[in-house]
Amino acid sequence: MSNNQERINNPHSIRHDHLIIKSMISPNARVLDIGCGDGALLELLRQEKNIDGRGIEINQKNVNHAVAKGLSVIQGDADRDLVNYPDKSFDYAVLSLTIQATKNPKLVLEQLLRIADYAIVSFPNFGHWKIRWQILAFGRMPVTDKLPEQWYDTPNIHFCTVKDFATLCKNINTKVEEAISINGYGKELSDDIPLFMHNLLGRESVFLLSKKK
Amino acid sequence: MTSHPKNRDQTNGQSDEKVLQKDTSTDLDGEETSSSVATTRHANTKSETKTFENKELKLESGATLSPFTIAYESYGTLNADKSNAILVCHALTGDQYAASKHPVTGKEGWWEILVGPGKPIDTDKYFVLCPNVIGGCMGSTGPASINPKTGKIYGLDFPMITIGDMVKAQVHLIDSLGINQLFSVIGGSMGGMQVLQWASKYSERVFSAIPIATAARHSSQNIAFHEVGRQAVMADPEWKSGRYLEEKTNPRKGLAVARMAAHITYLSDEALHSKFGRNLQEREKVTFGFDADFQVESYLRHQGFRFVDRFDANSYLYITRAMDYFDLFAEHDGILAGAFKNTKTRFCVVSFTSDWLFPTRESRQIVHALTANAANVSFVDIESEKGHDAFLLNEPEMISAIKGFISAGAKQKGLSASANKKGLS
Missing domain, CATH: 3.40.50.1820 (Alpha/Beta hydrolase fold, catalytic domain)
Structure with a gap:
């Protein structure tokens, strides 16, 4: 798959879920990146897809970095500020590795699909076998290189599994257009593989969603 | 002026x-x-x-x-x-x-x-x-x-x-x-x-x-501060109902007080504290008088009097009013x-x-x-x-x-x- 090839070409500089997100976005699109960090994804999409991008980021230092790079980013909070955007003002609303840190993931997801035609959500999969194993073997909340914080100081308050997320999408009448997971070795699991395998082997998953007509 | x-x-x-x-x-x-x-x-x-x-x-x-x-x-x-x-x-x-x-x-x-x-x-x-x-x-x-x-x-x-x-x-x-x-x-x-x-x-x-x-x-608080400034100017007898240029007077004191009050609003509690604290101005102890004992007083007086050399009192009234009226809502x-x-x-x-x-x-x-x-x-x-x-x-x-x-x-x-x-x- 072409994403894998790109990942091999850029082994360190670009986050893998960003490359997958990029593959889902069409050129010249209007993109809102919620929880955009210092703007790495927006910059990638601006350079390679010529998008008209905007970002929201909660951490002020990150916002300042992004604006200094010439990106249109505001300091704000996904839980609080998405209501301000008009309906269908973007082609894509992206939430990359952020949904687990929101107070109300369901409401945020509904907002994404109100603001944009498509929502792209990437999240760490709590159903990954390594995490299951940590709880089973040690009886403690998992700490991994991707999720290094202890339970008491993590900003991630709403973890879910691939299965949980798919269930939520179903409950809010949302269509999963595409789902790609990344396994522990950085290999991609595509749509052809059944969902329970994503849930077991995927370290991170990326979902492309649209509202059911 | x-x-x-x-x-x-x-x-x-x-x-x-x-x-x-x-x-x-x-x-x-x-x-x-x-x-x-x-x-x-x-x-x-x-x-x-x-x-x-x-x-x-x-x-x-x-x-x-x-x-x-x-x-x-x-x-x-x-x-x-x-x-x-x-x-x-x-x-x-x-x-x-x-x-x-x-x-x-x-x-x-x-x-x-x-x-x-x-x-x-x-x-x-x-x-x-x-x-x-x-x-x-x-x-x-x-x-x-x-x-x-x-x-x-x-x-x-x-x-x-x-x-x-x-x-x-x-x-x-x-x-x-x-x-x-x-x-x-x-x-x-x-x-x-x-x-x-x-x-x-x-x-x-x-x-x-x-x-x-x-x-x-412009917020209510800001309009309030502006009103204090304008009243200070107009209370100066040298203001002469705004005709001080013809009367060859200058409402320096009123304008300086306006500037002093405004200047406080341009700073912050933290900034004043770290810049001056309660430090005394070129003296060992307080004088039990109304001299500028504290550095912050001396600073404000300086700011006030420096300002009047370059600014017209009536302009101050008009421009503060313009800000008060601003309301895009x-x-x-x-x-x-x-x-x-x-x-x-x-x-x-x-x-x-x-x-x-x-x-x-x-x-x-x-x-x-x-x-x-x-x-x-x-x-x-x-x-x-x-x-x-x-x-x-x-x-x-x-x-x-x-x-x-x-x-x-x-x-x-x-x-x-x-x-x-x-x-x-």
Whole structure:
């Protein structure tokens, strides 16, 4: 798959879920990146897809970095500020590795699909076998290189599994257009593989969603 | 106190060359007006002091200013397609000397951290205009100017002006220079109000807007502080109901008190504490009197009395009033988003964490109104303990954000580094 090839070409500089997100976005699109960090994804999409991008980021230092790079980013909070955007003002609303840190993931997801035609959500999969194993073997909340914080100081308050997320999408009448997971070795699991395998082997998953007509 | 370009030329003491140009332009109401531009070129600075005169300015109050003059400084060169102009709007007690030496105080420009060669507002690349507002006292028509109807100084006969009027006058100015769209409009505090007014009323003429430490309406608390300042001026017996220039008096004390009260609002508790604490002024212990025992008192007195040398008391009354009247919410039935309907302008909103005069939440209101229009907006809240004044100071994160925003805009607009090779000189 072409994403894998790109990942091999850029082994360190670009986050893998960003490359997958990029593959889902069409050129010249209007993109809102919620929880955009210092703007790495927006910059990638601006350079390679010529998008008209905007970002929201909660951490002020990150916002300042992004604006200094010439990106249109505001300091704000996904839980609080998405209501301000008009309906269908973007082609894509992206939430990359952020949904687990929101107070109300369901409401945020509904907002994404109100603001944009498509929502792209990437999240760490709590159903990954390594995490299951940590709880089973040690009886403690998992700490991994991707999720290094202890339970008491993590900003991630709403973890879910691939299965949980798919269930939520179903409950809010949302269509999963595409789902790609990344396994522990950085290999991609595509749509052809059944969902329970994503849930077991995927370290991170990326979902492309649209509202059911 | 009157200060006109003539006076300034003398204080500059350099060999100046004056150029008078006549040209014709179309005013806001579509009528042809004749305007003249008097240019004063300073031999050894890169700025130009100019005045622009126009037949009349119809004011929001219904009154008309006829004629009116805008004194302004310009830096850099306007490119051939007139696409590289940046308008810098000054604050309440600011003036046109953003990046050139002040003729009265001899101090360097008030925004040299941002404006100059190689700075974020790069005068090697952009044509930067900084006009003195209508109602001001540094050469633009204001209460210290002569009323052509009576041949006397206006004083309180000067009509009430608004932020909208200040901006309307600036529109005449850029019309006269043949500039269709400003590459950027930038300003802090009252300058930020002008930026918002430009972006709201003349959005198609503003490619990008940078409102800093400002609000879309003046708060009740701020109106209250302004009222204290105005009452201080008017309580000074030397104010003489506004006719002090003819009476040869000067309400220095009243204006100084107004400035002292206002100056506190420009700082913060933290900033005052770290700068002065309870330190005593050149003494070992308190004197049990009303002398300036504390450093902070001495500092404020100094600020107050330094200010009166360069500012006109009536201008202070008029301009504070203009700020009080500013309310973009009310102009759009209470919904600020209406002020920026379908705007194509790129925005960079800047606030400071310790600014309690124009707190971050008021900038956030502007941001919300812009996002409600799906506008292209950046918003940085800069962590600083310097209070409202931070926008005038060396705040590295503010500077890098503005630099990034402006260069991204230049790229989008296709302004190249050598944009000013040819053009107006």
